[in-house]
Amino acid sequence: MKKNLINTIVAMLISLWAFAQTTVTGVVRSAADNSPLSDVTVKIKGMNIASGTGPDGSFRILLTEKNSILVFSHVGFKSQECKIDSAVKESLLIFLEKNALALKEVIVSNGYQDLQQQNSVGSFDKIDNTALDRSTDANIINRLENITGGLYFSKVKSQQEIFIRGLSTIRANTQPLLVVDNFPYEGDINNINPSDVESITVLKDAAAASIWGARAGNGVIVITTKKGKYNQRARIILNTSVTWQRKPDLFADPNFMNPTDFINVEQFLFDQGFYNAALNNTSTRPLVSPVVEILLKKRNGLISPAQTDSLINIFRNIDVRNDYEKYFYRNQVDQQYSLGLSGGSANLNYYINFGYDKSLSALVGNNTERASLNSVTNFKPFKKLEIQAGINYSVNRSTLNGISAINPGSGKSNLYPYAKLADENGNPLPVEKDYRMSYLDTAGSGLLLDWKYRPLDELNFADNTAQSNDLTLQVGLKLNLTKKLLFEIRGELENTFQEEKNYSSVQTYTARNIINRFSQRTASGIKRNVPYGGILD
Numbered sequence: 125m126k127k128n129l130i131n132t133i134v135a136m137l138i139s140l141w142a143f144a145q146t147t148v149t150g151v152v153r154s155a156a157d158n159s160p161l162s163d164v165t166v167k168i169k170g171m172n173i174a175s176g177t178g179p180d181g182s183f184r185i186l187l188t189e190k191n192s193i194l195v196f197s198h199v200g201f202k203s204q205e206c207k208i209d210s211a212v213k214e215s216l217l218i219f220l221e222k223n224a225l226a227l228k229e230v231i232v233s234n235g236y237q238d239l240q241q242q243n244s245v246g247s248f249d250k251i252d253n254t255a256l257d258r259s260t261d262a263n264i265i266n267r268l269e270n271i272t273g274g275l276y277f278s279k280v281k282s283q284q285e286i287f288i289r290g291l292s293t294i295r296a297n298t299q300p301l302l303v304v305d306n307f308p309y310e311g312d313i314n315n316i317n318p319s320d321v322e323s324i325t326v327l328k329d330a331a332a333a334s335i336w337g338a339r340a341g342n343g344v345i346v347i348t349t350k351k352g353k354y355n356q357r358a359r360i361i362l363n364t365s366v367t368w369q370r371k372p373d374l375f376a377d378p379n380f381m382n383p384t385d386f387i388n389v390e391q392f393l394f395d396q397g398f399y400n401a402a403l404n405n406t407s408t409r410p411l412v413s414p415v416v417e418i419l420l421k422k423r424n425g426l427i428s429p430a431q432t433d434s435l436i437n438i439f440r441n442i443d444v445r446n447d448y449e450k451y452f453y454r455n456q457v458d459q460q461y462s463l464g465l466s467g468g469s470a471n472l473n474y475y476i477n478f479g480y481d482k483s484l485s486a487l488v489g490n491n492t493e494r495a496s497l498n499s500v501t502n503f504k505p506f507k508k509l510e511i512q513a514g515i516n517y518s519v520n521r522s523t524l525n526g527i528s529a530i531n532p533g534s535g536k537s538n539l540y541p542y543a544k545l546a547d548e549n550g551n552p553l554p555v556e557k558d559y560r561m562s563y564l565d566t567a568g569s570g571l572l573l574d575w576k577y578r579p580l581d582e583l584n585f586a587d588n589t590a591q592s593n594d595l596t597l598q599v600g601l602k603l604n605l606t607k608k609l610l611f612e613i614r615g616e617l618e619n620t621f622q623e624e625k626n627y628s629s630v631q632t633y634t635a636r637n638i639i640n641r642f643s644q645r646t647a648s649g650i651k652r653n654v655p656y657g658g659i660l661d
Contacts, residue, residue: 148208150216151181152196161198161220169193169205196220233325233346247328249273253350256321260365260460262481262494264318264347274328288328288343300343301336305514305598308339309347311620315518315594317479317496319363319462322350349516351500352466352473361464361477369456371486374445383542384440387415394419409563411556413540415439439542447545451580452527456486471504487526489583494520500598512600512614521591527579545579552580558637571650572640577633585631592622626661635659 152164160181167174168187175185185194187208197203201220249272259267265286269277276287288300302309304316327344336344374380381389393399394416402410403420415436422432464477476499483492496518503511528538543555554561554576564575600614628634635658642653 146187147184148187148194148216149182149184150218152177152183152198152218152220153181154201155219155221161201164196164198164201164220167195167197169195233323233348247274247331249275249326249328251324251326253322256318256324260367260458262318262458262460262483262492263314264316264321264324265313265345267318268324268326268345272326275326288326288345292342298342300345301332301339302345302347303336304347304596305349306614307598307616307618308336310618311594311596312520312592312622314492314494314520315496315592316347317462317477317481317494317498317518319460319464319479320349320477320496320498320516322348324348349498349500350464350466350475350477352468352475352502354468354473354502354504355470356466356468356473358465358467361462361466363460363462363464365458365460367458369458369486371449371453371455374449374453380445381541383443386541387436387440390415391419409560411558411560413556414561415540415542417560417562442542442544444539444541444543444545447543451545451583452488453486454484454488456484458483468502473502475500485526487528489525489527489586490523492520492522494518508604510602512598512602514596514598516594516596516598518594519591520594521589524588524590525583525586527582539579552578554578557633568640568643568645568650571645572643573630573636575636575640582632585629586634587627587629588625590622590624592620594621595619627658628660629658630656632658 152161152166153159154161160177160179162177162179162181164177164181164183165174166176166183166185168185168189169192171188173185173188175183177183192208194206194208195203196206196218198220200223202223204218204220206216206218251268251271255271256264256267258271259269261267266277268275274289276290278285278287285298286300287298291298302313309316325346325348327340327346330340332340332344390413399412399416402412403416418427418432418435421427422429427435459482460479461481462477462479464475466473466475468474477497479494479496479498481492481494485491496516498514498516500512500514503513505511539555544553545555546553555578557577559567559575561576567575595618597617598614600612603611605611630636630639638659639652639654639656644651644653
């Protein structure tokens, strides 16, 4: 009995040893067209032993354990497992099915042609329509912020600048080259409707210079707009977006000096003679605040110390930020609407989209409107010939009458912090600007125009607008001569018109100030060297 047990164990060990030396071979093919698949990973599940298929789809792998499981995996195909529970004498035949959720082949546009990702050189980032739609900014370039590596947004002199991989020059132009549908774009970027954009490719290095030359020194931003597709049923595309943003909280700025502290500083400086030069200036009569005027009256003996404290304490209880928030700021509302139609037959495809955007800025008096029309048609009269025609027209109008009262984060106000802009009924009140109020009360003996500055009136009487019109026409012809030879010619006509109008009516401080400054007293009254009326720039 013991001898039989020993013989059984020896037989099992011999069997395991034989299996451990088993080499499994086979071929992996595509289930769709029976074609051999190369570079398929063949791995023993749970072990760090793997092999791969050759150009003909064949593989060879050495098994070291019984009941092993082989895992076959390949990009674009579903993984498949095959259990090997005994010595395999015949070659395996494995079929892999395509994965419908596999990543699509990335097509990159360098602004000159479309290339597959593996055929493109240089460093680039491609941002598709899905990523762009995560933002609702009306400026398509602003939508790239925080989703594109190497793209830096900066504000210099209140104007936004963008840099690709840092500053490339000091005194020359720092802006990247903007390419829209294979042509450099010379118009205002605000005229491009984001709903018309299919994708954006950011070219970051010198490889772009081989195509665009010196203009690519700061990088290239390539914008590809939407097109119709052949053999596609007509589709109506409606996009709407309404975003709301609370107006700035001016009281959240820790750098802002409150009225009491500001007045205390003014009293200290007055006692040190800081304002003497301004108070003694009878030529230009520079402005001083109401508290300084009160302190001057006290020094001249016109009012008592008790009256001085009583008048100054009134100002301690006034905070100009209350009037700023009430009259100069509002909740910001941005609206975007677009209605499009696209589709195509075997020989024709089309895309047409109308967009309308409106934005009410957080500053009262500032708003923008944009209307755009984009249409692209592709026609194939023959199998190898394609003709393209497109038109893009946009109108962008901005109204800039808002008054920026406080510079956020700096704690600085354009007025002293205890100014009062309106009375209890909301009627505008004058505040000091350019000249001392005591001088304006007597200047011209009543013959000059009202010389006082009322900020609330400026919102109603000014009319500052900017408008830009952009018309782009494109035509193209593409001829596929052979599989590897393509002839293509494109042409574009772009017409951009920009106009700014700054109109200050005679009711505005700007017009009244200029008229009064150049007026002269005569024996018969007053002579106005600047005619009475508004000023248009």
